[in-house]
Amino acid sequence: MSFQFEVQSTSDSARAAVFHTPHGPVETPAFMPVGTLATVKTLDPEDLVRMGATMILGNAYHLHLRPGDDVVKEMGGLHRFMCWDGPILTDSGGFQVFSLAKLRTLNEDGVEFQSHIDGSKRFFTPELVMQIERNLGADVIMQFDHVIPGQSDEASARDASERSIRWLARCLAEVNRLELGPPVPHLKLMRAEPDKTVVTPKYVPTRTGEFAAQLQQQALFPIVQGGIHPHIRRQAAASIASMHDWPGFGIGGLSVGEDKPAMYEMLDVVDEALPRTHPRYLMGVGFPEDLIEGVLRGVDLFDCVAPTRMGRNGAAFTHDGRLNIKRAEFRTDPRPLDESCQCATCSRFTRAYIRHLFIADEMLGLRLLSLHNVHFLLSLMRSARQAIQTGTIEEWAREWLLRFRASPPIEV
């Protein structure tokens, strides 16, 4: 098996481990920068290598719409397409279908929706999404799930969680069929009512030629849903864990509007309910304080667009909280963004210069701040890992959070 999870040290729930993938090892806890459209916004893959990123994300929903997962497949898969030969995880698009797309209609089969790009009608099923993720060729692929708002009531949370588990079984069957069965055209899976506006992509799932030679085994991760309802989360974790020997687990539906204590409580619940032998990936969570709270609750992998989105908006993480570089007070500030940061931005440029770039709408500013913010989270997780290994994670986390939280968060 290409995927292994090697736990090296633990401290209560926190653990330092190595997640082995076909494209190399990922030392955890780790933050995974998000390359939604096959690019981590404003950054070059080389920037990511140099700042020590190991695993990055792509997004099935976005890449299906642009450039098309068929194009990515034809160009040799996502790794080759975006020139990233480290591990990649693709999100299934569940979150995007329920947050970005318009006019959704959900039934047990799947979800019909309109593309947020051109309004064309699409129909996502668990099977189609597995085909899309196979075309993209990431190391880890996430199941297609039914995502609901963070504050949903128990009935809605239970309904979505149970549907997600039924869809998980279909995802697994489809992955097995794609890996083991004979190549079968899957257009029959497009179950939307015949309609001229429904786009029927020409999938060619036959594994031949150069791409086939490259296609690695893919690890399907289930996603534990259940809103902020502990017993639904517990049931979901138990049902999922008993279904199959999964290579890892996603934890979804958090950091979507619920308050922080509720999120941390759910992490405690899931930490207890999931096997400790496998990696846990907390989806869409990327603020420094949440990463640390997650690590303390047994989370291994994180992702979020926050560091690049904030970077493009002029906000920088620092050890003393967030900083908005556009403020007039930085006009002639000769200091780096964060005086203890070793990133390519902080080791060279002043706040005054970066502020100038933002005021003058120069793209280098967006890149320098994105670089810094991504480096900040990667470095934070390296520090956490080291603290776990040296048995000091509790104190380290307490001190880090005390300093960080002493400064009020800024609006960006």
Add this chain to the structure above:
Amino acid sequence: MSFQFEVQSTSDSARAAVFHTPHGPVETPAFMPVGTLATVKTLDPEDLVRMGATMILGNAYHLHLRPGDDVVKEMGGLHRFMCWDGPILTDSGGFQVFSLAKLRTLNEDGVEFQSHIDGSKRFFTPELVMQIERNLGADVIMQFDHVIPGQSDEASARDASERSIRWLARCLAEVNRLELGPPVPHLKLMRAEPDKTVVTPKYVPTRTGEFAAQLQQQALFPIVQGGIHPHIRRQAAASIASMHDWPGFGIGGLSVGEDKPAMYEMLDVVDEALPRTHPRYLMGVGFPEDLIEGVLRGVDLFDCVAPTRMGRNGAAFTHDGRLNIKRAEFRTDPRPLDESCQCATCSRFTRAYIRHLFIADEMLGLRLLSLHNVHFLLSLMRSARQAIQTGTIEEWAREWLLRFRASPPIEV
């Protein structure tokens, strides 16, 4: 003297040389990437180093408005501000005052104009511009000149050329005063009528502290104007050359609307009229064919925003002409932009990927194309230099232009 021009080989008018500056040598012929606002748009200084850029540009007009040359000075000068420790040349802003600014009023003293950023009234004199360029602290500073449209009639061209020469004398006097004389507040130089909307920047020309220790000798380059009128160009060159032992010469007012044969004729005229012992800098010219035609006519330095502006618009230079990456034909094109290019873009990414980035409005696309285009011109000038040194410049230029011109230029 910190500035020396060492001619190594010649072939008719073309020459391979080294222009020594306080921040290092520039092997010529050379293309200088333009960092208008203290950044070569979309690129990191490190990108420029890696592609072999030696000397880059900044712009006095733009930097005076944002962030203010006083800010740049306070931050240690342009080299330190933008983290570029190679040679820098600043353009005087003459071109921008006459092309970007609104509501200009010119008299013998200088030009009153409204900022294109906030509409505030400003008054540029040759003296003020020298103070701005001194604050910026570039190695080479251009005189403030009176720029006119490319097709201007003889009377206008003569008037502007003669005024530019009178302003040159004032620039030289001011540079000498700033370098040698006692520090004097220069606010008396703000000669616009008293008006509350006139911004009076608080210059502090005293040379003390850290900045003073860094301030290198600056080379003032005059600019030969004269439109497309050979005898005015000749007179300008003669007047300028007899005024002072300049470290080099700018050739201005070309590639501004006149046709190509007229531009090449003016280059022939100026080539004859200027001393062959000093560098010649053809301002604002940056298309591959014009660089080659310029080299054949004794030009050593070029600059232009074309490679980065085109790059942001989706156009790439190739040895077979220009290519518009957004075209549908590149959707699954696995080739690099230019198959014989060694740049960081072409050595990694396909046309299909870069097209995807443009279609999806991803900033990495702008950067990858800008990288390629700037590399293309730097590499072109390195090839020209080598061809001069091996005595093959004529054939090399003929073959290069034949292939490049065989493809029709595309509109971008």
